[in-house]
Structure formats: C-alpha cells, structure tokens
Amino acid sequence: MGEVDPAFIQELEHRPKLAALEAQGIPQIDLSPIINSSTAASAIEDLVNQVHDACKNWGFFQVNNHGVPVEVREKMESAAKRFFDQPVEEKKKVRRDEENPFGYYDTERTKNVRDWKEVFDFKVEAPTLMPASSYESNDEHAIKYPNQWPHHPEELREASEEYVKEVLKLFYKLLELISLSLNLPSNRLEAFFSKDQTSLARINHYPPCPAPDLALGVGRHKDVGALTILAQDDVGGLEVKRKSDGEWIFVKPTPNSFIVNVGDIMTVWSNGKYEGAEHRAKVNSTRERFSIPIFFNPASYTVVEPLAELIDERNPAKYENYNWGEFLATSERNNFKKPDVENIEFNDFKKPHKLKLDDVISRVENVVI
Numbered sequence: 001m002g003e004v005d006p007a008f009i010q011e012l013e014h015r016p017k018l019a020a021l022e023a024q025g026i027p028q029i030d031l032s033p034i035i036n037s038s039t040a041a042s043a044i045e046d047l048v049n050q051v052h053d054a055c056k057n058w059g060f061f062q063v064n065n066h067g068v069p070v071e072v073r074e075k076m077e078s079a080a081k082r083f084f085d086q087p088v089e090e091k092k093k094v095r096r097d098e099e100n101p102f103g104y105y106d107t108e109r110t111k112n113v114r115d116w117k118e119v120f121d122f123k124v125e126a127p128t129l130m131p132a133s134s135y136e137s138n139d140e141h142a143i144k145y146p147n148q149w150p151h152h153p154e155e156l157r158e159a160s161e162e163y164v165k166e167v168l169k170l171f172y173k174l175l176e177l178i179s180l181s182l183n184l185p186s187n188r189l190e191a192f193f194s195k196d197q198t199s200l201a202r203i204n205h206y207p208p209c210p211a212p213d214l215a216l217g218v219g220r221h222k223d224v225g226a227l228t229i230l231a232q233d234d235v236g237g238l239e240v241k242r243k244s245d246g247e248w249i250f251v252k253p254t255p256n257s258f259i260v261n262v263g264d265i266m267t268v269w270s271n272g273k274y275e276g277a278e279h280r281a282k283v284n285s286t287r288e289r290f291s292i293p294i295f296f297n298p299a300s301y302t303v304v305e306p307l308a309e310l311i312d313e314r315n316p317a318k319y320e321n322y323n324w325g326e327f328l329a330t331s332e333r334n335n336f337k338k339p340d341v342e343n344i345e346f347n348d349f350k351k352p353h354k355l356k357l358d359d360v361i362s363r364v365e366n367v368v369i
C-alpha cells in the first residue's frame with residue numbers, strides 16, 4: 001500500500017481522533033450460564049435481559065466464556081498472519097473478481113473512501129448459492145460459488161473451516177438468546193439459517209499506515225447482515241458510535257473475547273427494537289492489526305420483513321420487506337463493476353416507511369459524497 005493516496009483520505013469531520021475515548025465501553029456479557037449445562041433458570045433470565053439491553057442500547061456487546069476453544073482461534077490467527085505476510089503477487093493468486101466474489105481483495109471502499117486494509121473472504125457454507133449479478137426475482141441464474149483457498153499457507157483452509165465450525169455454535173447460542181430477548185420462542189430465528197445461509201467470514205489485515213490521522217482501516221458503516229461475531233487482536237482500533245451521545249468509543253481489546261453486533265436484517269426482524277450502531281476501524285503507524293468478523297446472513301431467497309409476532313395495531317411494521325438476494329446482487333454488482341460509486345447500503349436500498357433522523361442524515365451524506 002505504501003504512501004497515502006488521496007483516495008484514502010477521510011473528510012475532515014470523519015477523521016479519527018488519535019486519543020481514544022474508553023469511558024463506559026460496550027457491555028460485557030459472561031456467557032458461562034449457557035456453556036454450563038446445570039444452570040438455574042434465573043441465571044438464563046438474567047443473561048437474556050443483558051442481551052436485550054445491549055442490543056437495544058448499544059447494538060454491540062462483548063462476550064467471554066463463550067465456548068470457542070482458544071487453540072482453534074490461535075490456529076486461525078496464525079494462519080491468517082502467514083497468508084498476509086506473503087508478497088502481494090502470491091495473495092493475488094486468489095484475488096476476488098467478477099467470476100468469484102470471494103478471496104483476496106485490497107481495494108475496498110467504504111462510503112467512497114479507500115479503506116487502509118486488505119481482506120480475505122470466504123463463505124461459511126461452501127459452495128454458496130448466490131444470485132447472479134443480474135438479479136431476477138425468480139432467479140434461475142443463482143450460481144454456486146466455491147471458496148478460493150490459497151496453496152500457501154496450506155493450513156489456512158483447515159484452520160478457517162475449524163474456526164467457522166466453532167463460531168457457528170456460538171452464533172446459534174446467541175440467536176437463541178436474542179430470540180428469547182424479543183419474547184419469542186428460543187428457536188424462532190434458527191430456521192433462517194438452516195439451509196443455504198449466505199454467511200461470510202472475512203480476515204481483515206490493516207498494515208501500519210503513515211497517516212493514521214487522515215485514513216481509516218474501515219470507514220464508518222453499519223453491517224448489513226443479521227449478526228456479526230468479530231475477533232480482534234490485541235492492537236485495538238475498533239470504535240463504536242455510542243447511541244446515547246454520538247461519541248466514538250474505543251473497544252478495548254480483551255484477550256479471547258468476541259465482539260457481537262446487530263446488523264440491518266436484525267433491525268428489520270425486530271421491527272426496529274434492535275438497531276445496529278455505526279462503527280469504524282482506526283489504523284496506526286507502527287503495528288499491523290488483524291480482525292476476523294463473520295457476518296451471519298440468511299439464504300439469498302429470504303424475504304426480510306418484521307417478524308409477524310412483533311407487529312400489531314399499536315406497533316405497525318416500520319420497514320418494507322425486501323429480498324436479501326436482490327440486495328446482495330445489487331450491492332455486489334455495484335462493488336465489482338462500478339468501483340467509483342458509493343457502495344449500496346441498506347438505507348439506499350429499502351426505505352423504512354417512517355423516516356428517522358438518522359436515515360435522513362445518511363442519505364444527505366450519500367448525495368454530498
């Protein structure tokens with residue numbers, strides 16, 4: 001990546017402050033009650049309440065005692081480092097392109113500004129049934145995309161597959177807790193993921209940056225899927241926009257914990273009870289940083305709409321329904337073929353019936369950029 005190309009430079013108001021604000025961080029949730037089999041019902045109830053408050057007030061929380069074995073995570077992290085330590089020509093052997101949207105990529109933009117990062121993407125379920133780029137609603141053009149695994153390091157595939165298997169178990173536990181926290185049966189959301197899920201795992205590598213005051217590793221955004229589970233290393237850089245006052249709060253790295261956040265699909269399912277928060281990743285001039293998010297998404301043919309149990313006369317649906325595959329096809333086509341335009345985001349794609357101030361602001365920004 002070398003020196004700072006103007007394409008990486010953030011507008012003045014979006015540049016990061018180098019001193020981090022750590023006060024009153026995201027909620028910490030200890031999942032041991034659901035890992036131990038002999039847990040009292042009251043402990044589960046307490047956990048469900050914590051999940052409810054975290055999803056509602058922050059859209060983000062951190063979990064520990066989550067059941068993912070530390071060795072599995074360490075193996076994943078060391079294979080990831082070995083992959084990115086290689087020369088760029090080697091990494092580009094598995095580059096993502098119009099034929100295959102998964103693999104290595106180093107030119108991603110968020111809100112039309114280059115991110116100071118390189119990524120390696122792979123699907124949780126492979127091959128994944130994804131809509132072809134020209135989407136039709138009864139899509140006969142769905143394509144089964146395989147993952148592209150590099151020859152070097154050889155262990156990346158096995159380490160990744162093992163890692164995903166363990167994080168999936170955590171995901172299903174969180175999904176149960178979230179269902180309960182919305183006063184729904186614990187298995188209410190599971191069916192969305194039982195077949196053809198389009199979940200995506202990503203390894204983010206942020207090299208040291210000569211201008212960490214001007215560029216960002218990932219610019220401000222909300223995740224578009226249902227739920228994200230992210231592992232970050234000990235360097236730190238993730239910041240979450242606190243809902244109560246709009247301040248950017250640094251998420252202090254905690255060894256062996258995971259960061260969980262709500263995405264736009266969950267916002268719609270919950271009819272706006274749980275809304276994800278904007279977040280971004282800062283970079284620094286001395287240390288490279290890694291983070292590994294898994295974006296959990298339903299099957300591409302899912303129609304995303306507020307859950308019927310959560311709407312009634314007093315709580316009418318706040319969102320129109322939309323087809324997840326159509327959203328994916330539109331945003332992916334946009335990112336591959338028209339790199340100079342804004343990436344498609346949820347707010348541009350489907351407008352809630354009732355506009356909230358946030359939506360208005362983000363659309364105004366989209367126009368200005």
Ligand SMILES: O=C(O)CCC(=O)C(=O)O
Nearest residue numbers: 204218232238281291293
């Ligand atoms: O690196 C991080 O901490 C955040 C990454 C992120 O938000 C993303 O990849 O969507």
Ligand SMILES: [Fe+2]
Nearest residue numbers: 221222223279
């Ligand atoms: Fe994100």
